[in-house]
Amino acid sequence: MSSPCTVKRPAGYTVRTFEFGGVAEHDTLQCVHCGTHWEIMPGSGITRGFCRNCMGPVCGPRCQHCYPSEKQLDDLERISAPTIII
């Protein structure tokens, strides 16, 4: 049996069930900019980060500049359906 990898405020949870009854459990965190989830793996060596504007974790260097996920969704919707101002 493996030990669970947990954080204080998880964004999700994963569980793998193996053929002979083994179970691997991980909490997940979510990037506050792109929305990606990743499993907590202490010692993985993967570079993550923290946005002090959004006060939440970011998935890596590609998301280091603050562009909140809600803002990204709003921009996507605005671009696809532009408002006509008369």
Place this chain on the structure above:
Amino acid sequence: MARYSAEGNHATGAKDNHAVFIEQGSNLRRFKTYDLTVGASVSPVDNAAEYSLFRATGGTPLGATPTVVALDPADVATESVPLAALTSVDAEPTGRTSMVNFPLNQRATFRWVASPGSELITPATSNAGFGMTKLFTSSAFAYECVVLWEE
């Protein structure tokens, strides 16, 4: 908010084959993916694969429509359009972005559940949606998944 379930399966299960893709219908609205279960119903052997629950901004050539079940029978039918897999290699949807990646042996079963407020949100734009695919596989094998979303 109503919650729905759809099952996807891919008979050949080669790399970049999509088991299911849920895309926006004619009435655009945001929907949130919060649960995913992946496994193999055929006799499993030691095959490695990396799966991805992805979001895409564009359409996909997938064809058939799987059955969508409203988790609460009192809810109305879903506004989104679920598309099932083809048996051949599928073209990659436009703007595919992996949102949850996980490696998994064919002998194992995987489940991911988002905490309330941390679901994967699909924007209310035409043909946007989310789907399930394999990013890598050591051998092509069939796999199944069940996705749950609310809208």
